Amino acid sequence: MNFLQRVIIEPFESSYEKFLTFMPNFLTSLALLIVGIVLAAVLRMVFLRIFRAINLDKAAQRLGLFDMLLKGGIRDSLSAFIARIIGWLVIFTFAVVAVQTLKIPTVEHLLERFFLYLPNVFTAAVILLFGYLFSNFFGRAALIASVNAGIQRAGLVGRLVKITVFILSATMAMEQLGIGRDTVLIAFAIIFGGIVLALAIAFGFGGRDIARTYLQRTVGKEKENEENRDDINPL
Amino acid sequence: MADTAIKREDIQARVTRIGKADILVGIPSYNNARSIGHVVRAVQAGLAKYFPDRKTVLVNSDGGSTDGTMDVVHDTTIDDFRSILLSHRVESFSKMTIPYHGIPGKGSAFRTIFEIAQALDVKACAVVDSDLRSITPEWIELLVKPVMEDGYDYVSPLYHRHKYDGTITNSIVYPLTRALYGRNVRQPIGGDFGFSGKLAGFYLSKDVWETDVARYGIDIWMTTTAIANDFRVCQAFLGAKIHDAKDPGADLSAMLYQVVGATFGLMEEYPRTWKSVTRTQPVPVFGFTYEVGLEPVSVNIQRMIDKFTLGARELVPVWENVLSEETLGFLKELADAPQDNFHMPDAVWVDIIYSFALAAHRNLLNKEHLLKSLTPLYIGRTASFVIEAWESSGPEVEEKIENLCGVYEKLKPSFSDRWK
Structure with missing residues (x-):
């Protein structure tokens, strides 16, 4: 009897207790995730309307961002793209909070490290984005100036300026990420x-x-x- | 707002000393010591000869010359008025030399002239370029009298020019301004103008002095502002315009950017005005018209075609944002054409200009990139025009320009519809 108690019933009771403690956290976590998904859909729609109202797509076309998205295989307009990113960010934030609600120490530690690294990723992305915009702008300026100056290799000059500016920004982004x-x-x-x-x-x-x-x-x-x-x- | 010359104590003291004046003639300058003496003498003689009973002021607004331009202005005077057949008493004549403030350029120089005109409460003003070789005292009469005696507010110059001179004027600014605002002001960026004190005050009230208007854009801005705001406009025939050789280092694309940019900018300011115009009204001309001998102008057509071809080879990715496929296709074919067959028809050229105006309006590209990318097209059009007019006389060339104006006017309604 003692053996049965120690080997089967006590571990089962212990697991059951742990399950009972875990269950409310799990349900809270699940509820948070569902709220996040709904909120993401609402915010996505709201931001899409705001971006369209301020003619963001027109500005994106002027700055060459539309071409950049196309080259990256994204066929959405910039408004739809940013609205979708906002939606995913909201889902991601709620997912993180939901995971933390589960109170699993290993996951908590991993999340902490991840969050400490996140600003670097964000800064690197911003540097890359601006690098791309600047490289387009300066590349085009160099091309037009070279053509007007009658330089036969004007296209090469424009491309060189564009690539140099982009490589410079990529170097800065990698440095920010701490990669090599x-x-x-x-x-x-x-x-x-x-x-x-x-x-x-x-x-x-x-x-x-x-x-x-x-x-x-x-x-x-x-x-x-x-x-x-x-x-x-x-x- | 940047500090202006009129706020300086020494300038205010001079203005207070002069008090009020009837006529002011302004001369903007920058390193024109070689030619400005002649201009100052012509102005002084003109004022003495044609307005002896008026209180007159000459203002030299200088952009920081280092060749002694201001000293030349200061030291130049007509000692013996009998040499210009003048024996009557002359009312007071004052001379002011002022280094202007603000963005370096003709527009900033004009701003200082307008400020002095307003402070002196003048009735009429005139501005003349400082590099003129053909100016005579009669120019002052022709630019000022329509304001003083006939109640006009703006006197635009009318010159006889070489058939290849003034290509930006002939191919863009004149026909476009005429089609848009319905007034055939032949030299809207001539550089020498007469205007009333009231109009000078109106110019000053506009907040444009930190923009490209402060540079090359000032001439078209003055003309369009006068027309679009219903000031009374006329023209004065001044004969030939001969001036110092242009600075070979002057950047054509910068010039084009500033002039065309200012013209397009004005379209943004007065859309209701130009959209409502459906026909061109003649502008009265003062002065005795006569034929004049003109200095020959040398051109290098092959170099122009080479520059156009280079543009057509390299700038297609930029032009794709602006021009229709049909026009782009034509330009690519033209780039391969031999010199004998190099011809850009009026309709294509007008379509290019209207397309660039729409692209600027819709902010499709950075404005400076957009307008500077027009340079090879403009050079191509100029080459085509030079070839076309090779055997033509002056009046025949004028007829060709008239035809171009007709095309601008014909295509205006569809352009106007696309401008939202």
Whole structure:
């Protein structure tokens, strides 16, 4: 009898007690999750209407964000995309609170670490977003300025400026995330410095004949242009 | 608001000393020591000869010249009035040289001139460029008399110019302004204007002095503001406009951006006015019209076509946001055309300008990027026009510009409908 009591009934009673203690937490957690899902749907709809009222999609098209979403495989408008993110953020927040309500120590510890890291992810995402916008803006400005200056490789200049600005922002984002902090910085410095050095060496030694020809042609062209310049006064 | 020159104590003291005046002539300048002496003499002679019984003031508004422009203005005077066949007594003539404040540019210089005009309560003003070589005393009479004696508020200049000169004026600003506001002001950005003291006060009341109006945009802004606000406008024939060679370093795309940007900006300000205009009314012309000999203008057509072709090759991703597929297709074909067949028809050009105006209105792109990307198209259009007008005389070229105005007017209703 004692054996049966110790091996089967006592563990069963203990588990049952634990289950009884856990059950209210579980139900609360479930209720929180359901509230979160409903609230997310409501907020998603409200924000969608607000974004459409302030013509966010038009601004997104102007800033090149629409193209960015398309390239990323997202066919939604920016309004719908942000509204959906807000909805998921609400669900995620309620899910986290729901999990914490369960009061499981291991999960609590993991969540704490996760939350400490979350600001870094957010900052990195913002840096990347602005990096993309700036790279588009400066790339286009460089392209137009180069075309108006008559530079034959204008497209290349525009692309180089765009890529450089984006790589710079990606480096900053990775540093923020703490991924290979020093490695990324050093790699960027090496690649960037390397390109400049390679160009200098190529122009100074390997391509000195080309450089000479190029400079002669450019200076010659300037003189020729000066002789053949337009006297048209546009105003 | 930025601090303005009129608030300076020494300027106020000078204004107080002068008290009131009848006529003010303003000369904006920046490093024009070589030519401004002639302009000052012409202005002084004009005021003495045609307005001897009026109290007159000459204001030089300078943008920080380092070549002694202000000293030249200060030292220049007509010692012997008999040399200009003048023997009668002349009412007081004062001269002020003022370094202006604010954004460097012609607009900021004009603002200072307007402020002095308002402070002196003048009846009529005129502004003339400081690099003019062809200005005569008669210009002052022609710019000021319609205001003083005929009650006009704005006198726009009318010049004989070389058939290739004033390409932004001829291909964009004049026909567009005419189609929009229904007044055929032939040189809306001529640079030399006459206006009433009342209009100077009206200009000052507008909050535009920190915008591109403060730069190259001032001329079209003055003309359009006068027309759109129902001020009485006329034109004065001044003969030939010959001035110092343009600065070869001047950035064409910046010029285009400021002038066209100001024109498009004004469309935002007066949509009801220009939408209601359906026909063009003639603007009266003062002065005796005569033919003049003009200095030859050299052009390099191949270089223009090369610049257009480069734009057509590289800027399609930018233009895709603005132009229709049909127009884009035409431009791509034109880029491959040999020089002999290089022709951009009026209808295509007008469609381009209206499309850019709509893109600016809808904020499809950053405004500076949008308008600077117009430069290769403008150069292409200029090349096409030069080829087309190679054998044409001055009057024949004027006829071509008239035809272009007709196309702007014809396409205006559909453009107006798309402007929401």
